[in-house]
Amino acid sequence: MTRLELARKWDKASRTYDFMTLGEKWRDAGSRERLFNKIRGRTLLVAVGTGSDLKHLPAGAEVVGIDVSPAMIERARARLAESAARVELAVADVQGLEFPSASFDTAVTVCTFCSVPDPVRGLRELFRVLKPGGLLLMYEHVRSRIGPIGFMQDLLTFVTRRFGPDLNRDTVGNLERAGFVLIREENTYLDFVKLIEAEKPATQ
């Protein structure tokens, strides 16, 4: 999928995104807040979406929010005032970032790497732009290791990837393939939704 096709897909999804994720935002707000509390230094918020998570950013944080969809960024811009952090927004694809290497202390993703066409490439880009010792914080859904649920996710992905995310990604494995070192992995719903912390090693 080209960047333009990807942008179009998420431009279209931006119209119903807030409504469809309403319940999830109520229910999982605590997990996201815990994740955002760990932000330190200059932070890259990947796939900022419609900006519904901006209010969870800690006061004073210096954040650059990116999204591949211009329509999502426009909606997020309208929510900048809700955030206590200093936030800049930009249209960008995580698979090809234009930021210099080692320019961020933290990168945060919320339900992002289910939708990046080449997740390992995207994670390698985050690895590049993070400073040595930099932190990657993720709230992601992944393929379950529970047989019937994992099989169901594989089947559904044939349909869901046409208008939204893949449901069967191995995000923890992909992190390690991209060079990150896992610090912490927590299940927040079954073994399907996870809070993940990883680090770019200081020495390689």
Added chain:
Amino acid sequence: MGGGIFLWERLRREAAGAPAEAIGRQSEPMETEERELEQGERNEPSYFTLGDYAAGAASGVLVAAAVRAVVSPAWDMVAAMMVGMVVGLVVATLAGLFFTPLLGMFETMVPGMLIGMYGGMLFAMRDSMEGEVTRLPGTLLVGAVLGASVVACVRLLNACLRGVVYERPRGRGEGVR
């Protein structure tokens, strides 16, 4: 067997009120503030609990009704089960679109799809064998019970699996931060 022991161990720790921690790995407890927030997430409002069961029961009823409408006793059982699975998935997906904004995508999708896929197969098997014996109200009641039961099982499984599964021991790589 190993999975059973893992689940039992998690259940035991949950029941004992022990803090979430890695099972079978060296780990350290969460920071106090973080643990309080995590405990708060576990005690979710009863609106969500009731909503989960209502959505599960409703999905079960809809899947049972749809399968009954499609499958008849004249069908071959294997063909009926395959069609039942597809019909169940389609109906559960449509029901999920309705419940997702209210209850959350993940909490709606997992039980909904299990009810659609496996419930659809079971209902189709039953309807291909004895469709005329079981009357429609009984069929729908069984659908509701199956839906609510799937939700109960998923919630129990979630209570077992939720929590930290890996935490790097402090000390290793500490100088990196």
